[in-house]
Amino acid sequence: MISQLIKGIKEKNAPIVVGLDPMLSYIPEDITARCFAQYGETLEGAAEAVLEFNKGLVDAVYDLVPAVKPQIAMYEQFGIPGLLAFKKTVDYCHEKGLVVIGDVKRGDIGSTSAAYANAHLGQVTVGSTVCTPFDEDIATVNPYLGTDGIEPFLKVCREQKKGIFVLCKTSNPSSGEFQDRIIDGRPLYEWVAEKINEWGATAMDGDYSEVGAVVGATYPEMGAALRKMMPKAMILVPGYGAQGGRGKDLKGFFNEDGLGAIVNSSRGIIAAWKSETYKGMDYKAAARAAVTDMQADIASALKG
């Protein structure tokens, strides 16, 4: 799957993933009004609004970017209807040829991680029928439980040609509380990076492995060090834009060939229509303009 993601990045010349993390406040009122009129001010109404909003965003940007990253928490908060909107979003993005990174940050002990891996990337067998529950292409995974929590995901990656991004150094302000603590002379996130290399070696897909790393744009020096430590791992870089990461911070996340990283922006794209910069545009046009501007910002940073 990583090779397919890289192919998309090259074809579209855009190491960009659009974070589909809808908050109700990002959705134009005409959409919410219509959905609430039809389904009431209910979880169903909210979920319908989210789905319609997402479809508009995807229509607006699918030719510009290789991938989307729906954050499942934003759907889970609307209960069962919300998760149905998540599933329909995954399917719609597939129809548009996009790679879908499920930002699910799951992780548990062995048999339970197997259930999560099957839920999001694989299949389950019911009687003699093979069913595909959520069908994302790549999932984000939490490493705190160690190898036996990751191995079931690796198995699915190898068998079904899927991928994972393992949390390494996250973009949030307090990520350092545990991740930066020094163990035998090196921060915890570097020990996680070492395991990412180990896990990745068992699931290669071309030049890169199916096991990538999540490293926040908000920590550019660490990103540059981790880039060198994990030559075969794609880095998923959240934190660009609204969280404070800028184009000029990103260069170190990439390899010399301009590959090796894919940068996520959520709010900066999907809520662009609410910002001063894109004032007056409808949400689709604003999202498209924000993607184009982000593409130029990154290209200029990589040249510089």
Next chain:
Amino acid sequence: MISQLIKGIKEKNAPIVVGLDPMLSYIPEDITARCFAQYGETLEGAAEAVLEFNKGLVDAVYDLVPAVKPQIAMYEQFGIPGLLAFKKTVDYCHEKGLVVIGDVKRGDIGSTSAAYANAHLGQVTVGSTVCTPFDEDIATVNPYLGTDGIEPFLKVCREQKKGIFVLCKTSNPSSGEFQDRIIDGRPLYEWVAEKINEWGATAMDGDYSEVGAVVGATYPEMGAALRKMMPKAMILVPGYGAQGGRGKDLKGFFNEDGLGAIVNSSRGIIAAWKSETYKGMDYKAAARAAVTDMQADIASALKG
């Protein structure tokens, strides 16, 4: 919520939580056959079988135990119908007066953790309506992202009188890979324990705080040390029974008053009917017998 859990433990004299982690292979064939006949060999059929199985288990043991712990991965693997069975299981357990610990191990950056906290423990506002998505009482949470990933859960705990159990030292074989690494002379899990104390101090509920810790029965010495380190935190102890933890390993997890810990068993109870010990019993009678035996095992360990 923690005080309500402790009240239940005292009343039923059972520091026991039943893990509702159904695998299809645990479910008696007459149930799966009936559900597959009605809904097909589909995610719906599997989910219906899980729900019917759960209701039978809950009917069999609700008067013996204070709480249940559905592991959401086991439902997520059956997609939307599976998650609907999860929600219906939560509701059914509430009807029976049980405290529901959602074993969801969620954790993300601030705004996203807020969405998870609202999804599982709190509410979301849609227009002018307040909706309750999953409505568990307590959720398990992953600490890897640090305080700003935990704070939104604390907020909901304080406002809605809910609780969390934070992963500290997990029961699985490779939990030590990161959790046991030494930082300034102490293992990572002790640094997490220190944060659990800090977080818990902001959300007290009687003698204990709404912020408990997950510590595996499979590591009894660490459990005893952590018990002393976190005097105000309830410990949720997985790993008893099928994972290898035994009654005599548990004493150190409890305080002198016999409180302070609640021990989970999943397979050992819900799949008891498939074991040699309870051979010939139906699954409900076997589950009830397994709970009674577990209660005696723990009581004898606490006396010893």
